[in-house]
Amino acid sequence: MELSERPRRLRRTPVLRSLARETRLSPRALIWPLFIVEGQGIRREIPSLPGQYHYSPDKLPAAVEEALAAGVSAFLLFGLPALKDELGSGAYDPNGVVQQGLRLLRERFPHILLITDVCMCEYTSHGHCGILHGHEVDNDATLPYIAKIALSHAQAGADIVAPSDMMDGRVAAIRRTLDNNSYSHIPILSYAVKYASAFYGPFRDAAGSAPAFGDRKGYQMDPHNVREALREAALDVREGADMLMVKPAMSYLDVVHAVRERFDLPLAAYSVSGEYAMIKAGAQAGLIDEYAILCESALSVFRAGADIYITYYAKELAQAIQKGDIG
Numbered sequence: 001m002e003l004s005e006r007p008r009r010l011r012r013t014p015v016l017r018s019l020a021r022e023t024r025l026s027p028r029a030l031i032w033p034l035f036i037v038e039g040q041g042i043r044r045e046i047p048s049l050p051g052q053y054h055y056s057p058d059k060l061p062a063a064v065e066e067a068l069a070a071g072v073s074a075f076l077l078f079g080l081p082a083l084k085d086e087l088g089s090g091a092y093d094p095n096g097v098v099q100q101g102l103r104l105l106r107e108r109f110p111h112i113l114l115i116t117d118v119c120m121c122e123y124t125s126h127g128h129c130g131i132l133h134g135h136e137v138d139n140d141a142t143l144p145y146i147a148k149i150a151l152s153h154a155q156a157g158a159d160i161v162a163p164s165d166m167m168d169g170r171v172a173a174i175r176r177t178l179d180n181n182s183y184s185h186i187p188i189l190s191y192a193v194k195y196a197s198a199f200y201g202p203f204r205d206a207a208g209s210a211p212a213f214g215d216r217k218g219y220q221m222d223p224h225n226v227r228e229a230l231r232e233a234a235l236d237v238r239e240g241a242d243m244l245m246v247k248p249a250m251s252y253l254d255v256v257h258a259v260r261e262r263f264d265l266p267l268a269a270y271s272v273s274g275e276y277a278m279i280k281a282g283a284q285a286g287l288i289d290e291y292a293i294l295c296e297s298a299l300s301v302f303r304a305g306a307d308i309y310i311t312y313y314a315k316e317l318a319q320a321i322q323k324g325d326i327g
Contacts (some may be wrong), residue, residue: 003201004126004136005312014324015304016251018032018082018324021239021304023299023303024327025299025302025317025321025326025327026321026327027070027071027072027317027318027321027322028073028074029302029307029308029309030072030074030206030308030309030310030311030314030317030318031070031074031076031113031115031268031309031310031311031314032050032062032067032074032075032076032311032312032314032315033052033074033075033076033077033078033310033312034055034060034063034075034076034077034078034101034183035052035053035054035055035078035079035080035202036054036055036056036057036060036078036080036098036101037055037056037075037079037080037097038080038081038082038083038097039056040056040057040058041056041058041059042054042055042059042060042077043055043056043062043063045243046202046205047205048201048202048203048205048273048277049202049203049205049273049277049312050280051275051280051312052082057097057100057101057104057267057280058081058104060101060104060105061104061105062108063318064108064109064256065104066315067314067315068109068318069130070113070314070315070317071315071318071319071321071322072314072315072317073111073112073113074112074113074115074117074221075105075112075113075114075115075259075308076115076117076162077098077114077115077116077117077158077194077246078097078098078099078117078122079091079097079098079101079123080097080122081097081122081123082094082097083306084123084124084125085123085124085125085132086125086129086132087124087145088120088121088123088145089123089221090123091119091120091122091123091149091152091193092145092148092149092151093152094152094155095154096152097276098116098153098156098292099152099153099155101157102153102156102157102158103115103156105157105256106156106157108151113160114157114158114159115158115159115160115161115162116150116153116160116162116172117162117164118148118149118150118153118161118162118163118164118165119147119149119163119164119165120146120165121211122141122167127210127211127217128211128216129142129164129165129166129167129219130141130165130167131145131148132146132217136218137138137167137218137219139168139169139219140169141165142165142167142170142285142313143167143169143173144173146163146165146167146170146173146174147173147176147177147178148177149161149172150174150177150178150188151177151178151181151183154178154183154186155179155183156280158186159186159187160186160187160188160189160204160243161174161187161188161189161306162177162188162189162190162191162245163188163190163191163250164191164194164247164298165191165219165282166191166194166216166219166220166221168235169239170255171188171190171235171236171238171241172239173241175187175188175239175240182242183270184235187242188240188242188243188245189241189244189245189268190239190241190243190244190245190314191227191237191247191270192229192233192236192241192245192246193224193232193233193244193246193247193252193257193259194220194221194234194243194245194247195219195220195221195246195247195248195250195252196216196217196220196222196317197220197223197247197251197272197274198219198224198274199248199250199251199271199272199273199274199275200248200272200273201274201277202273202274202276203272203273203274206228206281208289220249223251226254226255226258229258229259230259230262232257233262233263233319234258234263234271237263237265242265242266243263243266243267243268243308244259244263244266244267244268245267245268245269245310246259246267246268246269246270246306247270247272248270248271248272248273248274248275249269249270249272249275249301249309250268250271250275250297250300250326251307252300253300253301253304254304256269256301256304256305256306257304257305258304259305260304260305260306261305261309262268262321266307266308267305267306267307267308267309268305268308268309268314269304269308269309269310270310270311271297271298271301271309271310271311271312271313273312274299276311276313276315279293279294279297279313291316292324294313294316294320295317295320295325295326298311298313298317299326
C-alpha cells in the first residue's frame with residue numbers, strides 16, 4: 001500500500017517515541033505536600049492516604065532527604081495544631097507548627113523550595129476557612145487574618161505563600177501586608193480556581209479540617225462553572241498573584257486548559273487526596289497498574305497546560321521521569 005504519511009514510523013521504538021514526544025516532564029515541576037503535627041518523634045501513616053504520613057517537625061528532615069534523593073525539591077506544607085479556636089490563632093502563631101517546620105527546614109536545607117498553604121480550616125474549632133458571623137463565613141473580616149498567616153509564614157522562612165481560602169480580595173490583602181513588611185520579594189501562588197469538590201475527603205481526614213456544620217459551597221467554586229474560573233483567575237492576577245492554581249486536577253483538565261489559554265502566569269494543578277486514594281484503592285484491589293496510572297494521570301495534567309504538578313505521588317513520578325518511563 002502506498003501511503004505518503006505513516007505516523008507509526010515515529011512510534012516504532014522507545015527512542016523514537018521519546019524523541020517525538022510533545023509533552024515533557026521534569027522533577028523540578030513536582031511539589032510534594034507534607035503534613036506537620038505538633039510533638040516530637042512522630043512519623044505516623046495517614047489511614048486515608050496510604051503511603052503518606054503525619055510528621056512532627058523533627059521528623060521532617062528525613063522526609064525531605066528521601067524526596068531529594070528521588071529528585072523532588074519543592075514542598076507544600078500543611079499544619080495540624082494541637083489546639084483549635086474560633087479565630088484559628090494557631091495559624092499565625094509565630095511558634096505554630098508550620099512556622100516550626102519552616103524554620104527547621106530553612107536552616108537544614110537552604111536551597112529547597114518551601115511553599116505554605118495559607119488557610120484557617122485546619123486551625124479553627126468550627127473547621128471553616130474564615131471568621132464566622134453566625135453560621136456564615138465573613139469574607140471581609142477574614143482577610144486580615146489570612147494576611148497575618150501569610151506574613152508569619154514569610155517571617156519563618158517560606159519561599160512562596162499559597163492562599164487556599166477562596167475569600168474575595170485575599171490576594172490583594174496578602175500582597176499589601178507582605179509589601180508593607182519588607183517581604184515584597186515573596187511570591188503568591190493563588191489557589192485561584194478551587195472547586196467545592198467531593199475529591200477532598202481523604203485530605204479532610206488527614207488534616208482534621210472537615211467543617212463542623214454546613215459545607216464550603218458558599219466560598220469554593222461550583223463544579224458546573226468554567227467561565228467563573230477565568231473570572232476568579234483574572235481577579236487574582238489584578239490583585240498581584242504571581243502564580244495560579246487549579247484544584248482539583250483530574251476532573252478539571254478542561255479548566256486547566258482554559259486558564260492556560262487565557263493567562264501567561266505559571267500554572268499549577270493540584271492532584272488532590274481523592275484522586276490519590278482512588279488510584280491506591282484500585283491498585284490494592286488488583287484492578288489497575290498503579291505505576292502506569294500515576295504516570296498517565298500526570299501526563300494528562302501537563303498535556304492540558306499545567307507547568308507545575310502538586311501530587312502525593314511526587315517522589316514516584318520523579319523516579320519515573322529519571323528512569324525514562326515518562327517525561
